[in-house]
Amino acid sequence: MDPNEKEVCGVSLSDFVVRMEEFHGFRSPGLLLGGIMIDRALGELGPTPYLNVVTETVVCLPDAVQLLTPCTIGNGFLRVLDWGKFALTGYDRMELTGVRVWIMQDRLPEYPLIHRWFERTQRSEPKPDFEDVANEIIERGSKIIECKGVRLRRPLKEVSSIPTGICSSCGESYALRRGSVCPACGGDSYYD
Amino acid sequence: MDPNEKEVCGVSLSDFVVRMEEFHGFRSPGLLLGGIMIDRALGELGPTPYLNVVTETVVCLPDAVQLLTPCTIGNGFLRVLDWGKFALTGYDRMELTGVRVWIMQDRLPEYPLIHRWFERTQRSEPKPDFEDVANEIIERGSKIIECKGVRLRRPLKEVSSIPTGICSSCGESYALRRGSVCPACGGDSYYD
Numbered sequence: 027m028d029p030n031e032k033e034v035c036g037v038s039l040s041d042f043v044v045r046m047e048e049f050h051g052f053r054s055p056g057l058l059l060g061g062i063m064i065d066r067a068l069g070e071l072g073p074t075p076y077l078n079v080v081t082e083t084v085v086c087l088p089d090a091v092q093l094l095t096p097c098t099i100g101n102g103f104l105r106v107l108d109w110g111k112f113a114l115t116g117y118d119r120m121e122l123t124g125v126r127v128w129i130m131q132d133r134l135p136e137y138p139l140i141h142r143w144f145e146r147t148q149r150s151e152p153k154p155d156f157e158d159v160a161n162e163i164i165e166r167g168s169k170i171i172e173c174k175g176v177r178l179r180r181p182l183k184e185v186s187s188i189p190t191g192i193c194s195s196c197g198e199s200y201a202l203r204r205g206s207v208c209p210a211c212g213g214d215s216y217y218d
Numbered sequence: 219m220d221p222n223e224k225e226v227c228g229v230s231l232s233d234f235v236v237r238m239e240e241f242h243g244f245r246s247p248g249l250l251l252g253g254i255m256i257d258r259a260l261g262e263l264g265p266t267p268y269l270n271v272v273t274e275t276v277v278c279l280p281d282a283v284q285l286l287t288p289c290t291i292g293n294g295f296l297r298v299l300d301w302g303k304f305a306l307t308g309y310d311r312m313e314l315t316g317v318r319v320w321i322m323q324d325r326l327p328e329y330p331l332i333h334r335w336f337e338r339t340q341r342s343e344p345k346p347d348f349e350d351v352a353n354e355i356i357e358r359g360s361k362i363i364e365c366k367g368v369r370l371r372r373p374l375k376e377v378s379s380i381p382t383g384i385c386s387s388c389g390e391s392y393a394l395r396r397g398s399v400c401p402a403c404g405g406d407s408y409y410d
Contacts, residue, residue, distance in 0.1 A: 049284070050293050057292070080408060089292025092241070092284070099291050099298060100249070100281025101242050106291060106298075107408075109401045110382055110393025115409060126409060131384055131391050144391075176409035190302055192323055199323050199336075201302025209301045216272060216299075217307060217318060217368035 032164060034061035035068060035094040039164060045093055055143050055159040056086025057093070060114070062167045063127040064094050067116040070125040070173055078103045078119045080182055082111035105182040112144070115176060122178040133170045137162055140170060224356060226253035227260060227286040231356060237285055247335050247351040248278025249285070252306070254359045255319040256286050259308040262317040262365055270295045270311045272374055274303035297374040304336070307368060314370040325362045329354055332362060 032039050039058070046057045068074070079097045081087040081104070088099065088106050091114065097103035103119075117124025134141040139162040142154050190199050193208035200208035209215075224231050231250070238249045260266070271289045273279040273296070280291065280298050283306065289295035295311075309316025326333040331346050331354040338345060382391050385400035392400035401407075 050290060051288050051295075052293075082402075084291060085294070086292050089290050092290070092292070096243050098242060098281050098284070099276060100278050100284070101244075102277070103243075107401070108393075109396060110380055111390055111400060111402070113390065124409065128390055131389055178409055180408070182408060188302055197323055198303055198305065198320055201300075204301060208303060209299070210274075210303075216372070216374060217316065217370055 034065040037061075037094065042093070043160075046089070049093055050086075050089045053156045053160070054086055054089075055140075055156065055163055056112075057090045058160055058163050059112075059140075059167050059171075060087045060090030061094055062163065063087075063114060063171055064090055064116070066168070066171060066173050067114065067125045067127045068095070070175070071116050071118075071123075074116065074118045076119045076121075078105070078117055078181065078183055080105045080107060080115045080117075082107050082109045082113040084108050085112075087112065087114055102183045115178075117176070117178050119178075119181040119183055122181065124176050124178055125173050126176045127171055127173040130170055130172050137166055137170060140167070226257040229253075229286060234285070235352075238281070241285055242278075242281045245348045245352070246278055246281075247332075247348065247355055248304075249282045250352055250355050251304075251332075251359050251363075252279045252282030253286055254355065255279075255306060255363055256282055256308065258360070258363060258365050259306065259317045259319045260287070262367070263308050263310075263315075266308065266310045268311045268313075270297070270309055270373065270375055272297045272299060272307045272309075274299050274301045274305040276300050277302075277304075279304065279306055294375045307370075309368070309370050311370075311373040311375055314373065316368050316370055317365050318368045319363055319365040322362055322364050329358055329362060332359070 042061055079091045084106055091104050092098045113128035115124045115126040139154050139159045143159045189202045191202045193200050193211055195207045195211035205212050234253055239245055271283045276298055283296050284290045305320035307316045307318040331351045334346050335351045381394045383394045385392050385403055387399045387403035397404050
């Protein structure tokens with residue numbers, strides 16, 4: 027692994043690995059592959075004044091986006107869908123033109139370490155060593171991803187303000203679209 | 219504003235403001251108040267070997283958590299609920315004991331700048347100046363938040379692996395719990 031030779035989004039892979047350890051907590055093949063996917067999407071997209079990103083999984087990919095782009099959960103430019111799909115779309119929220127990048131599932135068997143890492147949740151195998159998978163991702167990761175220009179049906183960032191009001195049960199402010207009382211008082215509470 | 223005098227989670231407020239600009243993109247009263255809330259929650263919680271955090275809004279708070287704790291969206295230790303409630307809970311995912319911190323809505327009128335900032339989405343007023351709101355948050359923010367020990371009903375982090383399979387329509391891998399085809403092929407697509 028000679029990560030200094032390659033970059034994702036202008037960051038050397040060795041720097042990216044350091045930053046992912048700091049932010050994500052550990053070195054992750056998912057963030058590495060995610061970085062390559064974001065780099066591809068933004069490269070195809072070209073200059074994008076109003077960049078937004080959607081990820082189609084909650085796992086790993088959102089952190090790669092937050093490390094390599096200005097898009098975060100809390101500023102609303104990153105939207106995370108819980109679909110379990112290792113895919114993302116970068117787009118301009120004014121133009122609604124974007125590029126989606128995804129994993130070509132049928133190519134995975136040609137790349138045994140990536141394949142084992144990607145499918146391990148199903149087969150209950152031990153994790154392959156990070157360095158080994160990382161090498162395969164760096165060398166050959168670009169061969170398992172595909173990208174395509176897409177048109178967004180709508181911006182996924184909230185553009186108008188969300189009406190809020192006081193919950194008559196707990197007295198806290200909440201988004202009125204969630205119902206006549208807040209979700210916690212309405213039965214969705216996660217705590218007692 | 220003399221931010222060097224105060225800290226949140228061991229980070230001086232001046233450093234925190236620099237880091238929020240880098241990550242979140244701009245200086246945000248929400249992140250500042252969020253930092254004070256996280257600091258309160260973790261202080262009350264004490265040493266927490268398996269720290270997880272839930273935020274009850276997608277706005278601002280998740281970025282404060284990601285900057286000040288090891289919990290991120292992509293590593294699964296931060297869970298974000300779209301309830302529109304400016305509240306969060308830090309908890310130990312093994313013990314399921316936590317501390318929830320929220321805004322005391324009825325106190326807000328005593329703090330005019332915080333009040334104007336917090337309610338601006340409803341009243342369409344211009345944003346108050348960051349420095350002014352920040353001073354009020356730093357000096358008096360702790361008086362508008364309340365905290366309480368809670369028991370989590372379940373860990374909000376996925377603990378078992380999510381079964382995935384191939385979508386018969388697009389050929390991509392997705393979380394099988396989402397249906398017989400992936401959400402995009404099932405009609406939820408955000409793109410054409």
